[in-house]
Amino acid sequence: MAVEISTMERICRRSKAAAAQLRRMTPGAKSAAIELMADALVRRTDEILRENEQDVADARAARRPPAMVERLFLDPDRIMEMARGMRQVAALPDPVGEVESGWRLPNGLEVARHKVPLGVVAVIYEGRPNVTSDIAALCLKSGNAAILRGSTVAERSNRAIAEALAGALADAGVPDDAMILLGTDREELRRLIQMEGLVDLVIPRGGEELKKFLLEHARVPVIYAASGNNHVFVDADADVEMAIRIAVNAKVQRPGVCNAAETLLVHRAAAPEVVPAAVEALTANGVELRICPVTRELLGERAQGMAEATDEDYATEFLDLVMAVRVVDSLEEAIDHVERYGSGHSEAIVTRSLHSAREFQVGVDAACVYVNASTRFTDGGQFGMGAEIGNSTQKLHARGPVGLRELTTVKYLVTGDGQVRT
C-alpha cells in the first residue's frame, strides 16, 4: 500500500530528522555555526537590501500603515544589528545538557534530570524581518530545528535572509533542514499547526487575529505571546517623586509594547498629593488620560476635557499614549482591580511599607510583580537571560520572558545495574 503524505507532513518529518542530529551537536559547534550565520548576514547585506527594497516598495504601493513599513525597512545598520544579536545569542550559556538535578534511589538507581532540546519549534511572525535571524540563532543554540513562517509583506526580505543563513549552515556542517522557511499560504499554516507528534511547539508572534486562528485550529502545543494590561499602584505612603517617575516611565518610555502600563491606581490617602502631580507629569509627556470620578474631583478645573474612565478603558491595552487613572480605597481594592482587569503580565506597586509590598506580591497573580520599579523591565534582555523569543502570560512551561531555557524540555536518564521492580 502506498501511503501518500502531505507536503507539510514531509516538511515536518525533514525537520524532525534534523532535530535528531541537532540534539547531538556540541555547544561549541552550535556557537560556531551561529557566528558563521552572522558573518553571512553581513556579507550578503547588498542582496538582502535589494530584496527588502522591493518589499518596502510593494508595501508602500499597497498603502500599508507607515508603522508597518517602518518595521519592515532594513538598512546596513539594521543588518549589523541583526548580526550582533545573533553573536550575543552565540555567546550565551548553552541550556542543553544542564543537569537540573539528580539523586540516587534506595535501590541504587541513579536518576538525573537533563535539559534537552524540544525538537521542532515553529515560529509564526509578522512584519519585522530581523525575527528571521533572531529565531534562527535561538533555535540553533537551544538545539531545536526551526520552521519559520513570516508574513507576505516581508516575504522577499525573509527569503534573502534565510538564504544567507542557509549557506552558512551548510558551511558549518549543520543539516540543511535545521531551518526551514515556509511560504505564506494560509492553508499551509493550518496544516502546520495540526502536525501532532511532529511539531513540538508553535510560537506565534503576531496580532490578535493570528492568536485567534491558533486557538481555533492548533492541535500542537502553543506558547502565546502576551498582551500586557499592566498597572502601577501608588500606595498610601509611597515616595511621591518615585511614584511619578515610575508611572511616567511605565507609560511613556515606549507605550507600544506589552510591558508598558495602562492604568495608574492611587491609594485614596496618597491621592490628594499624587494625583495632581502625576497627571501634570503625564500630560506634559503627551499622555491622554481617562479618569475616575474621584480623580476628577481632585483635579478640579484641570480635569476639563478629560474623558471618564469606563470599564472598557480599564480592560483595554491601549499600547499608546493613553492611560486610565483611578483612585482606590485600599491596597485590597487595588489588588482586586488588578485581578479583574489585568492580563497577568507585569504589575507594580510603589510603597515604603513592607507589609504592602508583601501583600501585593502574594495577592497579585502575574508573571512579574514589581516593588518600586517600572513594569518596563519585563524582558529577557533586561532580566539578564539573553535574547527572548517572546513574553508569556500563560502559566504552563514558560511564564514571563521566553528565552533559551524555555526552548528546552527535560529527559530523565536513569542508570542501574540490573534493577527490576518488585
Add this chain to the structure above:
Amino acid sequence: MAVEISTMERICRRSKAAAAQLRRMTPGAKSAAIELMADALVRRTDEILRENEQDVADARAARRPPAMVERLFLDPDRIMEMARGMRQVAALPDPVGEVESGWRLPNGLEVARHKVPLGVVAVIYEGRPNVTSDIAALCLKSGNAAILRGSTVAERSNRAIAEALAGALADAGVPDDAMILLGTDREELRRLIQMEGLVDLVIPRGGEELKKFLLEHARVPVIYAASGNNHVFVDADADVEMAIRIAVNAKVQRPGVCNAAETLLVHRAAAPEVVPAAVEALTANGVELRICPVTRELLGERAQGMAEATDEDYATEFLDLVMAVRVVDSLEEAIDHVERYGSGHSEAIVTRSLHSAREFQVGVDAACVYVNASTRFTDGGQFGMGAEIGNSTQKLHARGPVGLRELTTVKYLVTGDGQVRT
C-alpha cells in the same frame, strides 16, 4: 445591563476566588488540613462503603466489565490506603514558595523566581474513586483549587468521599470552594474545558475517547496522561541473564500500565543466545509473542503457533501479556525503531558498553531513558518525588511523572528602589 453568566462560569469563578486564598495558606496549615481530610475519610468509612455498594451493584447490573467493577470496589482496607496516601502527600516538601533562582541586575534590581500555585486545576477521571482523595490532597498541598469530575459509574462513591473531605476542609478553615466536585454531565464537561482565563490546567485521567474529546474541544491548557509504547533493547554485549530479567519484569510485572514494555529489540550479535532464552522466560510467564522473521529462524520449531509481528503490532500498546520481538542489525536500527514506533515514555537498553549506553541516551527522545534497569520505574513514587497525578509524554511544562512541583508555575518578584528603564 445585567450580564448573565453560565453556571459553569459561576463555578469556575468560585474556584478562582478560593485559589486566591489558597495561595496564601502556610505549608503547615495545608498539611494539617490534609491530615484532617484523611481522618475524616476513615471516620466516615461506613457511609462511603454504603454508597460504594450501590455503585458496584449498579455497575454489575449494567454488566460493566469485571475489571472496571474491581477498580470501583472499596472496602475498609482500601479506604485506609486512601487515607495513608493523603498523609504521605501531607508529609512531602511544599513546592510553593521555593525560590528557584534569584540574581541582581546591573541597575541593582533584585529578581527572584518563586514557585507559586497554578490556580485552578481541573481533573477529569474515570473509574477508581481513590483518585478523588489523591487529587484533593495533591491540589491542596500545591495550593491549587481543585475542580473534580469523576465518572457516572463512581458517582455515589465520589460524592460520599467528597462530602467527607469537605467537612474536614471546613474544620481546617480552608474555603469551601477549594474543592468542587462536578456532576457527570457531558455538556458541562465541554463548558469546563473552554473556561479560558478561569481554569489554569486540565488533567484528564482516562482513555483515548476522553483524550480525543479534549483535543477537539479544550481551550484551556491540558496535560495529557501518557500512553507508553515502550521498548527494551538488548545490546550486542549485554549480560544475558540481566537482559532477560529486565525484559520479563518490564513486560510481566504489571502488564496493564503505561510503563510496561511492549516490544523486545535484540541486537543481531546477541540474538542467537538472547532470543531463545528470552522467549522461553516470557512464554513461561504467560506472554504471547509476535515475532520477526529472524526471531522465527532462531527459534526453529519453538516458533510454531507464534504470529508474525506486523507494523501494527510494533505500533500497539498491548497493555496485556503480549509482546513483540524483533532482531535489529545495530544500535542505530534499534534507535530508529524506537523513534518510529515509541511514544516517548520509557525506553531501556541493556548493555555493558559505555558507548552504546551514551548513544542510546542521546539518540532516544523519551521522557525516561534507562540503562540496565526496567522501564517499570517510571513513576513519581518510585522516583522519590512522592505521589503523582499522572505521567506525561508531552514536552512542555511536565515530562515524565507529574508530581507536586509540576502543579506549580513561577512568578518573578522584582524589587527595586525606584529603577526606571532608560
